[in-house]
Amino acid sequence: MTRPTLPALNGRSSSLRGELAPPARSQLTIEPGDRPDAPLGTLLFRAGLVPEDELRDALDASIAEGRRLGEVLLERGLVAELDLTRILAAQKGLPFFDVRDRRADLAAVRLLPEEKARLWGALPVAFEEDLPIVAVGDPANRRVFGEITEMLGRKPRFVAAVPSDLAAAIDAAYSEVGKLPAAESAPAVAAPPAAPAKSAGPRAQAVVQLSNGERVELSPPMSPEAALEQARSFIRLVDDRISGSWPSAGGRFLRPEAIVSVDVAGLPEA
Numbered sequence: 001m002t003r004p005t006l007p008a009l010n011g012r013s014s015s016l017r018g019e020l021a022p023p024a025r026s027q028l029t030i031e032p033g034d035r036p037d038a039p040l041g042t043l044l045f046r047a048g049l050v051p052e053d054e055l056r057d058a059l060d061a062s063i064a065e066g067r068r069l070g071e072v073l074l075e076r077g078l079v080a081e082l083d084l085t086r087i088l089a090a091q092k093g094l095p096f097f098d099v100r101d102r103r104a105d106l107a108a109v110r111l112l113p114e115e116k117a118r119l120w121g122a123l124p125v126a127f128e129e130d131l132p133i134v135a136v137g138d139p140a141n142r143r144v145f146g147e148i149t150e151m152l153g154r155k156p157r158f159v160a161a162v163p164s165d166l167a168a169a170i171d172a173a174y175s176e177v178g179k180l181p182a183a184e185s186a187p188a189v190a191a192p193p194a195a196p197a198k199s200a201g202p203r204a205q206a207v208v209q210l211s212n213g214e215r216v217e218l219s220p221p222m223s224p225e226a227a228l229e230q231a232r233s234f235i236r237l238v239d240d241r242i243s244g245s246w247p248s249a250g251g252r253f254l255r256p257e258a259i260v261s262v263d264v265a266g267l268p269e270a
Contacts, residue, residue: 022237040069043087050078066257068246081162086139089160092139097159099125099135099169108132111152114174115230119218119237120144121163121248123170124156132156137163137248143237144248163253202266206230207260209251216249218262227264235262 041059044050050058050073058076062069070088073079089096108124109117111132117123122144132155134148145231157159162170178244204227206218218230238247246253 011059038091040087040091043091044073044079044084047083047087048063049083049087054078055106071246071253079113081164085160085162088139092160094136094139094158094160097125097133097135097161099123099161099165102169103176104169104173106173106180109173109177110167112148114170114177115171115218115220115222115226116147116151116233117174119230119249120147121166122148123161123173125159125169127158133159135159135166135169137161137166138246138253145238147233163248167252176256185252187206198228204228204266206234207263207265208254208259209235209263210254211260212259216252216254224264224266231264233261238262 039050041050041055045052054076055073055078058072058078058234059069061067062072065072070079070084074081074084077229100123104123104125108126111124112134113123116177121141122134124132126133132152133156135145136158137160139142139158139160145158148158202224203221204224205221206227208216208218210216218234222230234247234249238259246255247259248254
């Protein structure tokens with residue numbers, strides 16, 4: 001079976017809807033003389049996306065509150081999530097990839113376990129020849145890049161996607177994977193749907209406890225051993241993150257200072 005491929009870097013052709021190419025000047029303007037790794041505020045101002053006085057006020061708030069500038073700007077409605085993602089992608093040297101209304105190649109999706117995709121905010125979406133293309137919601141989190149590369153056994157091509165769109169794409173992609181015939185999704189004989197067997201053993205979930213009392217699930221129900229490994233992986237992700245970056249969990253980004261604990265919660269047996 002021929003796999004769908006992504007366009008070349010110039011974005012001139014594609015067998016998937018949308019394109020992988022630099023955004024139009026009306027959406028993102030970074031002049032040739034600009035440093036792509038310049039501070040986010042500088043890039044936003046030069047692109048004409050945020051007025052200088054609003055930008056300075058948001059920057060002061062982000063410093064005072066210990067939050068990311070992008071989060072403050074989004075909260076205040078000063079920049080669209082799409083524009084912010086494009087700027088961050090350009091800043092980190094990643095192509096922008098629009099996952100909206102795009103069906104991911106399920107052969108690519110299956111390269112990454114669902115719990116890892118949700119934990120890392122990442123989704124393999126297609127192949128370019130035999131090279132996996134992986135969309136990420138946080139272009140600054142190089143730790144996630146390393147984790148994904150290690151899991152895949154080779155370095156994929158990373159692209160940046162709007163976090164909220166990516167979370168929806170992850171939901172849709174793994175929902176499709178779950179509907180595949182057993183012969184395609186696992187080396188097992190197909191069987192009629194049945195209630196989970198009571199002999200399946202204890203189940204557990206890795207969860208993040210936040211300072212506001214909220215609990216964010218890191219994984220679907222799984223064995224206690226797998227849930228414990230999921231919790232440990234998230235803790236490593238938090239400990240090793242680049243300064244200023246936020247870890248991803250449950251389809252969202254969490255402010256590190258708001259994380260109280262990472263727990264493994266037991267679930268009642270079926």
